[in-house]
Amino acid sequence: MLKAAGLDVTEERAYRLLVRSPGAHAAELAAELSVPVDSAHAALRSLHAKGLARPLDEDRFAPVAPDIAIGPVLLREQEGLDQARQAVDQLTGEYLSHARRHDPGQVVEVLPSRSALRQQLRLLQDNARHEVVYFCRAGHVAMPSEENAEEPAALRRGVRYRVIYERALLEQPGMPASLAHGIGLGEQARAVPELPVRMAIADGELGVLPLVQHVNAGAEPTAALVRRGSLLDALTALFESQWERATPLAITESGEVATSGCPLDSDSLSLLSLLVAGVPDKSIATQLQVSHRTVQRRITQLMEQAGARTRTQLAWHAARENWL
Known part of the structure; x- marks a missing residue:
């Protein structure tokens, strides 16, 4: 599970044991891991070199907190993956752009x-x-x-x-x-x-x-x-x-x-009638006793409901559908 942090299977098991039993001797770790003592020593030295363990004496090591030792490594890995994805997206776009010219x-x-x-x-x-x-x-x-x-x-x-x-x-x-x-x-x-x-x-x-x-x-x-x-x-x-x-x-x-003959409620109909009549947004807000931003938001919602991209299209759609 910690391969992304640069640990092999033995190193990960050794680190997990250190987290559970800080200060364990290399011999104790070797027994728990079912590996030779030399292999346990090598795993501990590797953990120390990677910043995941600190020596207490010649045979004993304590773990460095996972969020301090592993967190920054994973963050760098994630940043690298994000950059790789962006590069792949760019290359894919270039590939398709050229390929489509020659292959329908x-x-x-x-x-x-x-x-x-x-x-x-x-x-x-x-x-x-x-x-x-x-x-x-x-x-x-x-x-x-x-x-x-x-x-x-x-x-x-x-x-x-x-x-x-x-x-x-x-x-x-x-x-x-x-x-x-x-x-x-x-x-x-x-x-x-x-x-x-x-x-x-x-x-x-x-x-x-x-x-x-x-x-x-x-x-x-x-x-x-x-x-x-x-x-x-x-x-x-x-x-x-x-x-x-x-x-x-x-x-x-x-x-x-x-x-739906008219899917709008009375408030929306009031706003739409003022809009179609050419009343400015600020005046509509004053008459309806709402904020200017609320008027703009509700007009946007009306445009989405009508499938219109402009206010002119909204007015045309309202007239065609007999909303007013």
């Missing part, structure tokens, strides 16, 4: 079977750090929504999910309950009449989508694993354009999924 397989990898597609969808979500976006069409190619155990786990660890559902999918048996569960955990869900493709993208860095949208019964689907590049940027832009047009979904008091 570095950008797009073909997944030849349903099992490969399922595995990649699971890995994509397990490794997501910030956000997963989905196009969910009616029917399923890899796995039904209720079998996607990775999404609840990712939501619980703070990964944001934005999912657009095809309306026909919402009518399939068991789908409303599955969707309500996801929304209850924090999924942001919207619906459109029809989606052009199925796909999932994690962190804007990795995407998965079937290459054939309609697979005959018994046939294996073929999918593409798309890494960061212009193609993935185009797929991300496609998602964002559909997200802006999609209708938000919410859970009713009875636990059913329904289109």
Whole structure:
């Protein structure tokens, strides 16, 4: 366990014995370790040289406190590992940058079977750090929504999910309950009449989508694993354009999924009406009797809820969805 601190097995055992029995003789250590006395002497001298033990006399040593003796060594090791990781990340970026120019397989990898597609969808979500976006069409190619155990786990660890559902999918048996569960955990869900493709993208860095949208019964689907590049940027832009047009979904008091005519509470509606009317933030804060910072924070939350990047987009979305 202390290999990272530069100790071999015999040295670690000797140090542990010293911690339990400070001042033990080399002969006592040899008996405890089941090694020759010369080996025990060598281990103690090595511990002394590494700053983990101090001599009391010719045959006896006392341990140096672990946090003093080992802590700085491990800190240096950690710093070295961090620097190595940064170097690996930089080299990986350079490698992919050059490799993608000469080998399209570095950008797009073909997944030849349903099992490969399922595995990649699971890995994509397990490794997501910030956000997963989905196009969910009616029917399923890899796995039904209720079998996607990775999404609840990712939501619980703070990964944001934005999912657009095809309306026909919402009518399939068991789908409303599955969707309500996801929304209850924090999924942001919207619906459109029809989606052009199925796909999932994690962190804007990795995407998965079937290459054939309609697979005959018994046939294996073929999918593409798309890494960061212009193609993935185009797929991300496609998602964002559909997200802006999609209708938000919410859970009713009875636990059913329904289109949300206006998901805002009265306070948010008051703020939004003042914002759309062109009232400055400071004046809004005065009228609502809250701080300027609170107004800015709530406007940011409204923009996130509407999927808007600017206040103009927020106003446009509010008008389109009849929030005001």
